[in-house]
Every structure is written in C-alpha cells, then in structure tokens.
Amino acid sequence: xxxxxxxxxxxxxxxxxxxxxxxxxxxxxxxxxxxxxxxxxxxxxxxxxxxxxxxxxxxxxxxxxxxxxxxxxxxxxxxxxxxxxxxxxxxxxxxxxxxxxxxxxxxxxxxxxxxxxxxxxxxxxxxxxxxxxxxxxxxxxxxxxxxxxxxxxxxxxxxxxxxxxxxxxxxxxxxxxxxxxxxxxxxxxxxxxxxxxxxxxxxxxxxxxxxxxxxxxxxxxxxxxxxxxxxxxxxxxxxxxxxxxxxxx
Ligand SMILES: Nc1ncnc2c1ncn2[C@@H]1O[C@H](COP(=O)(O)OP(=O)(O)OP(=O)(O)O)[C@@H](O)[C@H]1O
Ligand SMILES: O=P(O)(O)OC[C@H]1O[C@H](OP(=O)(O)OP(=O)(O)O)[C@H](O)[C@@H]1O
Numbered sequence: 418x419x420x421x422x423x424x425x426x427x428x429x430x431x432x433x434x435x436x437x438x439x440x441x442x443x444x445x446x447x448x449x450x451x452x453x454x455x456x457x458x459x460x461x462x463x464x465x466x467x468x469x470x471x472x473x474x475x476x477x478x479x480x481x482x483x484x485x486x487x488x489x490x491x492x493x494x495x496x497x498x499x500x501x502x503x504x505x506x507x508x509x510x511x512x513x514x515x516x517x518x519x520x521x522x523x524x525x526x527x528x529x530x531x532x533x534x535x536x537x538x539x540x541x542x543x544x545x546x547x548x549x550x551x552x553x554x555x556x557x558x559x560x561x562x563x564x565x566x567x568x569x570x571x572x573x574x575x576x577x578x579x580x581x582x583x584x585x586x587x588x589x590x591x592x593x594x595x596x597x598x599x600x601x602x603x604x605x606x607x608x609x610x611x612x613x614x615x616x617x618x619x620x621x622x623x624x625x626x627x628x629x630x631x632x633x634x635x636x637x638x639x640x641x642x643x644x645x646x647x648x649x650x651x652x653x654x655x656x657x658x659x660x661x662x663x664x665x666x
Contacts, residue, residue: 438483439631439638440476442498442506443467444491448623451529452507458649461486461642483638492560495521495626504631505642510621511600515561522632523624524643527650530623532602534564536616539589540608544615549574558588559598568598568618586610 441461443449449468456462456479463486467477477486489497492515494508499518509530513523536557538544549572558579559565569576579588585597586606600621601607601614625646632639 438478438485439505439635439642440503441479441484441486441642442489442494442503442508443486444494444508445488446491448491448507448509448530449488452527452623454653455527455529455646455649458653459642459645461645484642498626498628501628501630504628504635504639506626507623508626509623510619511561511564513624513626514619515563517563520629522627522629524627525625525646525650527623527625527646528654531621532600533620534561534598534618535601535614536568536596536598536618537586537601537607537612537614538596540611540613544613555596556594557596557598558585558594560585561598564618565598568616586612 443452443463453462453468460480461484462480463477464479466472466474467486467488475488477488479486487497487503491508492512494503494506495512495516495518497503498506499516499520501520507527509532510523511532511534513521514534552574554575554577555569556577556579557565557569558581560580560582562578562580565578566576579594581588585599587610588594588597590611596615597612598618599606601617604614607613625643627639627643
C-alpha cells in the first residue's frame with residue numbers, strides 16, 4: 418500500500434555547502450526528559466533553557482560547539498530530519514513507522530520511551546478474533562492512520578480512519594469509532610476511560626535517526642555523534658531508563 422507523504426524536496430541539500438553546526442532535532446516532552454542524561458554523558462548537553470518550560474526559543478547551543486539542538490513536536494522530528502533541515506534527531510519508532518521516510522537511517526535504539534502501539538476497545542465489549550475475520554471494514558480513531566491501515570489491511574479489513582491528534586480514548590464512548598489505535602504503557606489511560614487493550618501492533622522505543630544525505634556529506638562529524646551516543650549508552654544502559662529519567666527530574 419502506498420502511504421501518502423509530504424513532498425520532501427529539500428529546501429537545501431543538507432551539509433553540501435553548510436559547514437556550520439550540525440542540527441539535532443529533539444522532541445519536547447517525555448523523550449527530551451529521558452534523553453537528557455544520555456546527552457550529558459555524550460558531551461552534547463543543550464543549554465539549560467532548552468529543558469525548561471519558560472523559553473520561547475526553539476534552537477539552542479550545546480556543549481559541543483559543532484552541534485545545535487532544535488526542540489520540535491515529537492511527530493515533526495522525523496519530518497525535520499527527512500527534509501534535511503536537521504541532520505540527526507531522536508524520536509519514537511512509532512513516528513518512524515507512521516511516516517516510513519526513505520531519507521531516514523535509524524542506526525541506534527536508545528532504549529528509552531518504551532511503550533507499544535495497540536488496538537483498544539470498550540472494556541464492556543467481548544473481543545473475539547474470529548469476529549474480526551468476518552469484518553470487511555471497521556471505524557478506528559487514531560493519530561497513526563498509516564500504521565492502522567496497514568495492520569487492518571493485513572487482516573483483510575478496511576480501516577475507516579477518524580484522524581485525531583489526541584484524546585482518542587473519547588472516540589468509542591462518543592460514537593466516533595468502534596476501536597482506537599494508540600500508545601499504551603501502563604494501561605492506566607485506557608482503564609481510566611473504560612477501554613482495554615485487545616491487540617498489540619508493535620513494541621516501541623526511541624531511536625537515533627540520521628538524514629542519509631547528511632551522513633554521506635559529513636560522515637566524520639555524524640559518525641562521531643553516533644559513536645558518542647553509542648558510548649554513552651554503553652556507559653549508562655537502557656535498563657537504567659527509569660532511574661535516569663527520575664534523576665533528571
Ligand atoms: N506513555 C508512554 N510511555 C512511554 N513512551 C511514550 C508514552 N507515550 C508516548 N511515548 C513515546 O514518546 C513519544 C512522544 O510522546 P509524547 O506523549 O511525549 O508526545 P506527543 O504528545 O505525542 O507529542 P506532541 O504533543 O509534541 O505532538 C511517542 O512518540 C512515543 O514514542
Ligand atoms: O498506558 P499509559 O501509561 O497510560 O500511557 C499511555 C498514554 O501516554 C501517552 O499520552 P501522554 O501521557 O503523553 O499524553 P498526551 O495525550 O498529551 O500525548 C499516550 O498518548 C497515551 O494516552
């Protein structure tokens with residue numbers, strides 16, 4: 418199935434003439450918090466105003482004079498990197514799967530932001546996989562239309578997507594859809610809204626991502642950053658994620 422993608426003709430060829438600082442796109446929110454100890458360890462800590470909520474700035478210097486950080490929405494990290502606006506970035510595998518940009522190379526699993534993309538439905542309804550086998554279509558509310566269409570198409574079901582950007586949990590109780598596809602970690606958001614997880618589509622962690630053209634044009638600098646992350650991960654492995662996140666809070 419062809420997933421429609423934005424036209425990503427780069428406004429400029431990443432790194433071709435530009436020898437200024439490399440640009441690392443980071444998502445604001447939980448991943449920024451979780452990745453901060455790793456950035457410290459790798460000598461890439463952004464200026465303190467990047468981590469606070471008060472600054473209106475979006476671009477920040479880091480400890481590394483050849484690296485700046487831009488703080489963007491989680492879903493936009495992949496688009497900034499695929500278009501070459503940012504050379505590298507960090508985002509959830511959910512975002513990578515949704516866009517499936519060929520311009521992106523994802524060399525490292527950072528082991529943070531662990532959760533899953535799942536199908537959920539009202540807890541009061543039975544879940545019978547054999548009933549799904551009889552469906553030809555189903556209405557699903559989600560912020561992941563491509564992942565959702567692919568998952569149901571593989572089961573011979575046409576997913577009619579209600580595309581929301583948040584509060585998907587409301588959709589079944591308000592009659593917008595029968596199912597939702599959303600991120601689940603502890604399951605408490607689903608439970609609080611009378612839903613339950615019925616199928617896990619995929620497990621998710623956050624990835625370091627790189628623009629393929631930038632990797633070709635500035636291989637030493639980008640290779641050094643990838644190694645910096647790899648060494649930082651070895652020094653402070655993902656099993657310590659909760660501890661690291663708590664320490665940084
Ligand atoms: N409950 C969770 N537990 C662990 N990781 C999560 C959880 N929810 C989201 N993630 C991961 O963190 C990423 C960012 O999610 P987050 O909820 O911080 O941002 P968002 O609200 O989707 O983004 P934005 O509002 O900026 O568009 C997700 O893409 C996913 O990879
Ligand atoms: O299974 P749980 O542990 O409850 O986690 C799942 C929730 O976490 C995320 O929301 P988040 O807390 O980031 O709020 P958001 O709706 O603003 O994205 C996600 O969108 C789910 O709603």
